[in-house]
Amino acid sequence: xxxxxxxxxxAVTFDLSVGRVSLAHASARVLAPAxxxxxxxxxxxEDATRTFGRAIGTxxxxxxxxxxxxSGIESMTIEGYLEQxxxxxxxxxxxxxSIERWGSALLFVVxxxxxxxxxxxxxxxGALEASTGRKTMCAKLMESGERSRFLVTGQATAERxxxxxxxxxxxxxxxxKLHVGGDATKPxxxx
Amino acid sequence: xxxxxxxxxxxxxxxxxxxxxxxxxxxxRPVAAASPPAATYDLGFEIAPVAMPTSEPFDAxxxxxxxxxxxxxxxxxxxxxEPIKAYDDHVEISVGTSEVEIDFxxxxxxxxxxxxxxxxxxxxxxxxxxSPRASARAMEDLELDIDEAPRVTxxxxxxxxxxxxxxxxxxxxQPSQLEVDDTPPRGRLTTxxxxxxxxxxxxxxxxxxxxxxxxxxxxxxxxxxLRDRPTGEMEAVIPGSMAPGVYPPHDRExxxxxxxxxxxxxxxxxxxxxxxPKTATPIPTGEVEVEQPSTMKPGALELxxxxxxxxxxxxxxxxxxxxxxxxxxxxxxxxxxxxxxxxxxxVxxxxxxxxxVEEAEPEAIxxxxxxxxxxxxxxxxxxxAHRIETPPPPQPIHIEIAGKVITAPEMSQQxxxxxxxxxxxxxxVTFLDVLDASLALGKD
Numbered sequence: 001x002x003x004x005x006x007x008x009x010x011a012v013t014f015d016l017s018v019g020r021v022s023l024a025h026a027s028a029r030v031l032a033p034a035x036x037x038x039x040x041x042x043x044x045x046e047d048a049t050r051t052f053g054r055a056i057g058t059x060x061x062x063x064x065x066x067x068x069x070x071s072g073i074e075s076m077t078i079e080g081y082l083e084q085x086x087x088x089x090x091x092x093x094x095x096x097x098s099i100e101r102w103g104s105a106l107l108f109v110v111x112x113x114x115x116x117x118x119x120x121x122x123x124x125x126g127a128l129e130a131s132t133g134r135k136t137m138c139a140k141l142m143e144s145g146e147r148s149r150f151l152v153t154g155q156a157t158a159e160r161x162x163x164x165x166x167x168x169x170x171x172x173x174x175x176x177k178l179h180v181g182g183d184a185t186k187p188x189x190x191x
Numbered sequence: 192x193x194x195x196x197x198x199x200x201x202x203x204x205x206x207x208x209x210x211x212x213x214x215x216x217x218x219x220r221p222v223a224a225a226s227p228p229a230a231t232y233d234l235g236f237e238i239a240p241v242a243m244p245t246s247e248p249f250d251a252x253x254x255x256x257x258x259x260x261x262x263x264x265x266x267x268x269x270x271x272x273e274p275i276k277a278y279d280d281h282v283e284i285s286v287g288t289s290e291v292e293i294d295f296x297x298x299x300x301x302x303x304x305x306x307x308x309x310x311x312x313x314x315x316x317x318x319x320x321x322s323p324r325a326s327a328r329a330m331e332d333l334e335l336d337i338d339e340a341p342r343v344t345x346x347x348x349x350x351x352x353x354x355x356x357x358x359x360x361x362x363x364x365q366p367s368q369l370e371v372d373d374t375p376p377r378g379r380l381t382t383x384x385x386x387x388x389x390x391x392x393x394x395x396x397x398x399x400x401x402x403x404x405x406x407x408x409x410x411x412x413x414x415x416x417l418r419d420r421p422t423g424e425m426e427a428v429i430p431g432s433m434a435p436g437v438y439p440p441h442d443r444e445x446x447x448x449x450x451x452x453x454x455x456x457x458x459x460x461x462x463x464x465x466x467x468p469k470t471a472t473p474i475p476t477g478e479v480e481v482e483q484p485s486t487m488k489p490g491a492l493e494l495x496x497x498x499x500x501x502x503x504x505x506x507x508x509x510x511x512x513x514x515x516x517x518x519x520x521x522x523x524x525x526x527x528x529x530x531x532x533x534x535x536x537x538v539x540x541x542x543x544x545x546x547x548v549e550e551a552e553p554e555a556i557x558x559x560x561x562x563x564x565x566x567x568x569x570x571x572x573x574x575x576a577h578r579i580e581t582p583p584p585p586q587p588i589h590i591e592i593a594g595k596v597i598t599a600p601e602m603s604q605q606x607x608x609x610x611x612x613x614x615x616x617x618x619x620v621t622f623l624d625v626l627d628a629s630l631a632l633g634k635d
Contacts, residue, residue: 073622075621106626152629156634
């Protein structure tokens with residue numbers, strides 16, 4: 001079983017006569033500065049930014065799903081799916097995407113992101129939902145330099161994770177707590 | 192100065208003017224041309240000078256149709272308005288462009304002809320003295336003219352030429368006393384004589400050159416004098432070893448008393464020790480008579496007793512202690528070789544570091560020496576060749592799956608690949624599985 005490779009040829013089209021930039025199977029795009037987009041997201045607020053990011057990710061997920069129609073998204077391996085999402089993120093200029101597995105937890109690692117991280121998380125949510133049909137919520141676990149980790153989980157779990165992180169719990173311990181069902185906060189030996 | 196002289200002078204001046212006109216330069220004004228018009232009267236007051244047409248270059252600003260256009264005129268000194276001093280008793284006519292007009296076209300090759308000058312009463316002698324400033328100006332003009340005398344290099348084809356220097360100018364107190372000496376100076380520069388036109392095209396016959404003749408120099412070449420080379424032997428005096436200044440060396444004695452051995456002390460017959468042969472010679476086992484090599488000078492060699500015939504003693508074969516080699520007897524004179532009895536190595540266990548000594552080691556040492564047989568070697572070679580030709584026997588393949596090692600001795604590579612693929616297909620995880628597991632994480 002071979003996954004469909006990502007083919008970036010013809011992904012972006014610059015129609016200079018009309019003055020339009022468009023992606024394949026998508027509507028027109030606008031090349032805007034990342035700094036300006038960041039300021040716009042900050043001014044719009046988190047909800048509006050998340051909605052905006054989900055729209056971007058949805059179009060990405062649709063392109064991925066359309067690309068893997070022959071092999072089927074159900075049989076795609078982790079590497080195959082990552083190749084598709086990684087290519088979409090690279091074309092959009094959102095950074096480099098990789099996947100980590102910590103036990104049962106699935107983490108997306110995004111490097112060199114030039115936009116706000118909550119926008120990146122929203123893009124991931126939209127891409128996953130549009131490509132797999134699962135409703136997901138990516139919670140930012142950590143941010144170190146140009147690398148950020150996002151936990152792919154449900155909405156309820158994402159809220160708990162955000163609460164733990166707000167309490168000062170490290171992201172590794174958050175993952176442990178998720179695996180033990182929330183009892184990991186107790187000292188060892190008491191469980 | 193009579194009339195003819197004046198005419199001659201005037202003609203000389205006109206010749207100069209003619210020469211300069213041919214050169215395309217503006218003709219200099221005559222000596223008295225700079226002076227204002229001489230027709231003056233003593234009216235008791237000064238009259239401003241009347242602008243009179245002169246031969247000077249016309250004013251471009253007045254004649255230009257567009258005089259208002261900005262034109263940068265050449266910088267020149269404005270004419271100084273000189274008051275006219277009037278003389279009451281006579282009217283003088285000076286030689287100037289206004290009075291005497293000389294048409295250069297009329298100047299023919301025969302010279303300048305002045306017509307009617309005498310009839311019109313041209314008296315240059317009696318011209319009145321003009322103002323001192325005018326005379327000085329005339330002198331300046333004259334000097335300027337002299338400085339600008341042409342210096343023309345005669346063309347080479349014009350033959351012998353004479354180059355004259357500046358004409359000598361004698362200035363008197365009055366302008367009338369100016370005398371220009373047009374005679375060429377004494378020093379004449381003549382160009383070197385060139386071959387005449389008759390010599391062109393002629394064949395010059397040179398004297399025959401004989402190749403067999405030797406060229407001889409008129410003078411002997413100057414060669415640095417050679418130093419006299421010593422014909423005798425060179426000697427090197429070692430400073431400090433001999434008394435200085437003593438020659439020849441055999442007449443002197445060193446300070447130590449004993450004569451030093453020098454090159455001149457070497458006798459005719461020299462005893463030369465032959466070099467030892469470097470070739471490796473086999474070690475003789477018995478008595479060997481060593482002959483002296485014939486590298487010495489015949490006749491001049493006297494061997495001492497120390498160089499007599501050498502008796503080589505047989506080498507006593509020493510038993511080899513470590514290597515159990517079977518000594519083969521020498522064919523000529525077998526050496527009494529005692530069979531080496533390999534002594535077993537005593538291995539003493541160290542108490543501090545207990546070392547387990549295998550029992551095979553002393554056996555390997557104490558075993559009998561192996562004898563290599565040619566037949567066995569040939570058999571080994573044949574076996575090695577046969578081993579290369581035959582494919583290796585199938586070896587068992589170890590497959591590690593999930594930490595367990597499965598040995599499949601009879602499986603081929605293809606079978607193993609198919610097996611591994613099947614195992615991987617059953618154990619691979621899709622992205623949806625991982626995603627679902629991650630989504631289920633943390634749910635109560």
